[in-house]
Structures are given as C-alpha cells and as structure tokens.
Amino acid sequence: MAKKEMWKGNEAMSEVALRAGCRFFSGYPITPQTPITEYLAWRLAEVDGVFIQAESELAAATMLLGASIAGARALTATAGPGLSLMTESLSCLASGRLPAVIVDVQRGGAATGNLQGAQSDYNMVTKTLGHGGLKGLVYGPSTVEELCDIIYDAWDKAEKYRTPVFILSDASLGQMMEPVDIKPFKQLDESRFDLPYVIGREESEKKVIQDTPYAGPYSTMSENLDYNYRKYNEMYEQWKEDEVLYEEYMMDDAEYVIIGWGMAARISKSAIRNLRKKGIKVGMIRPISLFPFPEKPLNALDAKKIKGILVVEMAIPALFYHDVKAQVDKNIPIKANLHCGGYLSQVDEIEEDILKMAGGK
Amino acid sequence: MDVVYKRSGALSDVSTTYCPGCSHGTAFKLIAEISEELDIVNKLVFATPIGCTTFSAPFHKFSTFMSAHGRAPANATGFKRCNPKRPVIVYQGDGDCAAIGTGESIHAAARGEAFTVVMANNQVYGMTGGQMAPTTLTGQKTTTTPNGRSVEACGYPIRMAEQIAQLEAPRFVTRQSLHTPKNILQAKAAIKKALELQINEEAYSFVELLCACPTNWAIEPSGIKEYMEKNVIPYFPLGDLKG
Numbered sequence: 001m002a003k004k005e006m007w008k009g010n011e012a013m014s015e016v017a018l019r020a021g022c023r024f025f026s027g028y029p030i031t032p033q034t035p036i037t038e039y040l041a042w043r044l045a046e047v048d049g050v051f052i053q054a055e056s057e058l059a060a061a062t063m064l065l066g067a068s069i070a071g072a073r074a075l076t077a078t079a080g081p082g083l084s085l086m087t088e089s090l091s092c093l094a095s096g097r098l099p100a101v102i103v104d105v106q107r108g109g110a111a112t113g114n115l116q117g118a119q120s121d122y123n124m125v126t127k128t129l130g131h132g133g134l135k136g137l138v139y140g141p142s143t144v145e146e147l148c149d150i151i152y153d154a155w156d157k158a159e160k161y162r163t164p165v166f167i168l169s170d171a172s173l174g175q176m177m178e179p180v181d182i183k184p185f186k187q188l189d190e191s192r193f194d195l196p197y198v199i200g201r202e203e204s205e206k207k208v209i210q211d212t213p214y215a216g217p218y219s220t221m222s223e224n225l226d227y228n229y230r231k232y233n234e235m236y237e238q239w240k241e242d243e244v245l246y247e248e249y250m251m252d253d254a255e256y257v258i259i260g261w262g263m264a265a266r267i268s269k270s271a272i273r274n275l276r277k278k279g280i281k282v283g284m285i286r287p288i289s290l291f292p293f294p295e296k297p298l299n300a301l302d303a304k305k306i307k308g309i310l311v312v313e314m315a316i317p318a319l320f321y322h323d324v325k326a327q328v329d330k331n332i333p334i335k336a337n338l339h340c341g342g343y344l345s346q347v348d349e350i351e352e353d354i355l356k357m358a359g360g361k
Numbered sequence: 362m363d364v365v366y367k368r369s370g371a372l373s374d375v376s377t378t379y380c381p382g383c384s385h386g387t388a389f390k391l392i393a394e395i396s397e398e399l400d401i402v403n404k405l406v407f408a409t410p411i412g413c414t415t416f417s418a419p420f421h422k423f424s425t426f427m428s429a430h431g432r433a434p435a436n437a438t439g440f441k442r443c444n445p446k447r448p449v450i451v452y453q454g455d456g457d458c459a460a461i462g463t464g465e466s467i468h469a470a471a472r473g474e475a476f477t478v479v480m481a482n483n484q485v486y487g488m489t490g491g492q493m494a495p496t497t498l499t500g501q502k503t504t505t506t507p508n509g510r511s512v513e514a515c516g517y518p519i520r521m522a523e524q525i526a527q528l529e530a531p532r533f534v535t536r537q538s539l540h541t542p543k544n545i546l547q548a549k550a551a552i553k554k555a556l557e558l559q560i561n562e563e564a565y566s567f568v569e570l571l572c573a574c575p576t577n578w579a580i581e582p583s584g585i586k587e588y589m590e591k592n593v594i595p596y597f598p599l600g601d602l603k604g
Contacts, residue, residue: 052438055467058464059468062429065428066435066438068439069426069439071444199406206423206424210426
C-alpha cells in the first residue's frame with residue numbers, strides 16, 4: 001500500500017488531478033477555491049500544462065470547452081457566485097457532450113454569502129447543468145481521500161460517457177488536512193487526439209464541433225434535438241445502474257438511519273458513534289454519487305425495521321432532503337436537521353434529534 | 362484560355378443563406394481564398410459566434426467549433442493553448458464581440474492569444490431581426506431604437522478596433538470595409554497579413570470589417586455604397602490602427 005501523506009483538500013485534489021492527466025486549468029480566484037488556482041499556477045508549468053487565470057468564471061468555464069475540443073483533460077474550480085457564472089458553459093459542455101471536470105468548493109449562503117462550508121449548490125448541479133435540463137455525473141465526497149479518489153477517475157468517466165463531471169467539495173473539505181494516497185501518474189494514449197469531439201493537432205478532415213446536437217436522422221433541428229436528447233436521457237438512466245456510489249455505515253442492525261452526503265454525513269458519523277455507545281441502533285446511508293442518485297438503497301429501507309430517518313444537510317431551504325423523501329417508504333417517519341450559510345451541522349444536535357425519535361417524542 | 366478567377370476550393374458547394382447585399386458571404390470568400398493561398402485549408406479552424414454566422418459551417422471546408430454568445434475568444438483561448446499548431450479565426454459579429462463578449466474580447470487581446478479575430482461590424486443585430494448593436498450609429502433606427510438611437514438613452518457606438526489597438530499585445534489592428542471592390546481587396550490583404558502573423562509569429566490580430574446589412578438598415582442593396590460612405594465610414598474610419 002502506498003505511503004499516505006498529509007495534504008489539504010484543495011491542494012491534494014489539484015495534485016491528483018494533474019496525475020490523472022489534467023493538463024489544462026482555467027480559473028478565477030474566489031474563496032475558498034483560490035488555493036486550487038494558486039497550486040495549479042505553478043504545478044501545471046512543471047509538466048508543460050496550460051494554466052490560465054481567466055478574466056471571469058464565464059471565461060474560465062468557456063475555456064474548458066476549447067481545451068476539451070483540443071483533446072486536453074481540462075479542469076476548472078469555483079465557489080458561490082462563480083458557479084452562477086459558469087452555468088452557461090456547463091450547459092454547453094453537457095449539450096455538446098464535451099468531457100471536462102468542474103469542482104465547486106461550496107461556500108455558505110446565496111449571493112455574496114459567506115466563506116465557510118455549505119451544501120446549498122446541490123440542486124443547482126444535480127437537477128440540471130445550466131439551462132436546458134441536461135445532466136452530468138455529480139459527486140459529493142466527504143473526506144480528502146475520497147475527493148482524490150473521485151477526481152483521479154473523473155476524466156476516465158468524463159471521456160467514457162462524453163460528459164462533464166461535477167464534484168461538490170466545500171470550504172471545510174478544501175481546507176482540512178488529512179492523510180491521502182497521492183496516486184501515480186496516468187499515461188494517456190495519443191489516440192485521444194482522434195476522438196470524435198477533438199479537432200486534431202496538425203491538420204484534419206473537416207470536423208464540426210457543435211454545442212448543440214443538431215445532426216441526426218431527421219430534417220429539422222427540433223426533431224434531431226428531441227432524438228439526441230432522448231438518447232442522452234437513456235444514458236442518464238443507465239447511470240442509475242452503472243454509476244451509483246454510496247456508503248452504508250453501521251446499517252446491519254440499524255433502527256434509525258441518518259442520510260446525508262459530504263461534510264454533513266462526515267459530521268453525522270461522530271454522532272452515530274456517540275449514539276451507539278448509548279445503545280441506540282443508528283446507521284447511515286451516504287450517497288457519494290449525487291447524480292445518479294442512489295435510489296435503490298433508499299427504496300430498500302424497510303418500514304417494519306426502520307423507526308425513523310434523519311436527513312442531515314447544510315442547506316436551508318432543504319434540497320437533498322426532498323430527493324431522499326421521494327425515495328423512502330412513506331410509513332417511515334422522516335425529519336431534517338438543517339443548517340446553512342456556513343453554519344456546519346452539529347454533532348450534539350444530530351444526537352438530540354435521534355434521541356427524540358428514539359424516545360418517541 | 363487562362364483561368365483568371367474561380368470559386369475558391371475552400372468553399373463548399375452549399376450556397377450561403379444570407380440576405381441580398383449581406384457582406385458575410387464576401388468575408389467567407391476572402392478567408393477561403395487566403396486559406397488556399399497559404400495552403401491551410403485543412404489546418405484552419407473557424408470559431409463561430411452567435412449571430413448570422415452561427416450556422417455558417419456548411420458553407421466552407423474548415424473545421425469549426427461553436428461558442429455561446431460572446432464567448433468565442435475564451436473558447437478559442439482554451440483550444441489554441443492546447444493545440445498551438447492549428448491556425449484559428451474567431452469570426453464574430455459586433456454584438457458578439459463588443460457587447461455580450463466585450464470581456465472575453467478585451468482579455469484575449471490583452472493576453473495576445475495566437476489567433477485572428479475578424480469582427481463583422483454591420484451596426485445591427487442581424488440574426489434576431491434588427492435590434493440595436495453596440496455599434497449602431499447615433500440616430501439609426503432599429504427595432505429597439507424605433508425613434509433612432511439617442512445618445513441620452515444609449516450613449517455612443519463603440520469603436521472596437523480602437524479599443525483593441527490601445528492594448529500592448531495585439532500585433533496588427535485594422536478596420537476595413539467590404540463595400541467596394543477596392544476595399545474588398547484591401548480587406549483581403551489585411552486578413553492575410555493577420556493570418557501570416559498568427560502562423561509565423563504566434564501573434565494576435567484584430568480585423569474589423571465594416572459590413573452591410575441592407576435588410577435591417579431598411580435600404581436596397583444597391584444603396585449600400587452610398588449609405589456606407591455617407592453614414593458608416595465617417596464614424597468608423599478605415600485603415601490600420603496598429604502594426
């Protein structure tokens with residue numbers, strides 16, 4: 001087993017991205033994402049990669065399209081208002097089926113908001129990438145190691161499906177230091193420059209790369225878009241079979257289930273360990289892929305066995321909670337423990353909520 | 362008998378769908394001829410904007426990529442940095458280049474990205490049916506300035522080439538026109554020079570082309586020359602601004 005090293009989340013993720021073959025980064029400084037931009041500014045230069053400090057997140061995300069069309073593994077990262085500006089390009093990436101990776105180091109609140117961790121961008125990227133209702137793979141890691149694991153494979157997934165891959169980190173995960181396995185460099189094949197969405201290096205037969213799939217078997221744009229987006233949707237449905245990731249924690253004998261993702265789930269684990277010491281049989285289901293959403297393990301929760309569900313989420317109004325509620329048996333009581341704006345989930349409050357459920361109150 | 366003129370082999374057999382008197386077809390013809398003269402037909406990459414040239418890919422033989430409205434210089438930046446051997450023309454309208462994409466235009470120029478921007482300035486939004494552009498002349502009637510563009514409400518039209526020319530990195534900045542055969546030949550020489558600077562010296566260049574949109578100017582195509590000389594060129598003077 002590789003020796004683990006202590007790394008901060010933002011830097012670890014950046015180094016592992018580079019080792020996964022990322023050779024293009026465009027970004028705009030915004031707290032708490034800035035350490036990614038700063039790290040890749042010097043690090044990409046060492047491997048003959050391209051680093052661009054863009055004039056805005058609008059431009060930063062647009063540059064990904066061009067880098068992807070040139071065959072590069074491309075990354076951008078942002079937070080808060082920067083994500084709003086990037087949504088135009090997210091839509092273009094999803095519609096043009098251009099692989100790229102986008103990291104949102106989530107911060108609190110809407111608008112200018114706050115700088116601490118939050119999970120309030122959940123709906124904005126799991127429901128649709130920008131305008132038009134299309135999707136990408138979306139992941140919500142809860143440790144620095146998991147963040148690294150996900151980004152290490154992110155371009156393989158992005159290229160396999162020709163899709164943007166979106167990673168929802170947050171201010172806490174980005175700045176905390178944990179032991180991680182900084183992985184070996186992946187060797188990329190030159191055949192990537194012949195991929196259908198890539199305009200080759202020296203010269204080529206004419207290729208037309210469109211951000212909208214106008215081409216198809218029909219004579220009108222609307223018929224072809226209907227046809228092509230229907231195929232995209234078949235792929236999204238297949239992801240539910242092939243790309244779902246989740247963790248079950250102490251679920252074997254669980255009577256109460258905490259459901260959360262990312263940092264909220266990580267904090268909830270401490271509460272679960274404390275509650276177990278008090279004899280409360282509590283476990284957790286933690287979605288890691290947020291799209292596709294892990295529906296099956298939630299559908300499987302048995303109302304005869306499970307006495308209550310607590311959704312822990314760092315978003316007000318609740319976002320993820322509604323996705324959970326839609327998948328679980330209506331006969332199981334369900335509650336939400338919510339904070340937002342940079343106010344992290346609290347272990348004692350989570351314990352209290354479960355104890356109230358267990359006490360029948 | 363010697364062939365003295367023929368349709369460029371870099372144009373496809375598909376006829377353009379532009380209105381009578383529109384200059385886009387002329388601009389494409391020039392780019393096609395230049396690409397043959399420089400032997401780059403299979404190398405040149407054409408970055409399209411949103412506007413009347415969004416769906417121009419069928420008219421020529423160049424590899425093409427689309428961009429969102431105004432973003433072509435950012436998209437082309439990502440492409441060219443990762444694929445430096447392919448010459449790139451970013452072809453934009455005035456709305457794309459000087460309104461919604463002003464930030465991308467100025468910063469790509471400021472960085473000196475190794476591509477050539479051709480901005481078609483016809484003083485109006487053509488694709489959406491004749492609304493005010495950042496270049497619409499004072500007093501000019503459009504569907505969103507029905508009484509004529511007023512300085513009080515809309516300020517003054519933007520001279521984009523002058524904006525670009527004051528930056529350090531651009532090597533060659535010029536404004537040309539496509540309203541007479543003489544001007545068309547001068548415009549061709551300018552685009553060729555810009556492409557040669559890109560290929561040989563990795564230089565950024567900006568070629569503004571004064572184009573006609575008789576449909577949205579509400580004039581006959583036969584009146585273009587007079588309209589341009591009387592109204593357009595006095596505000597947008599022709600010639601090289603840099604290089």
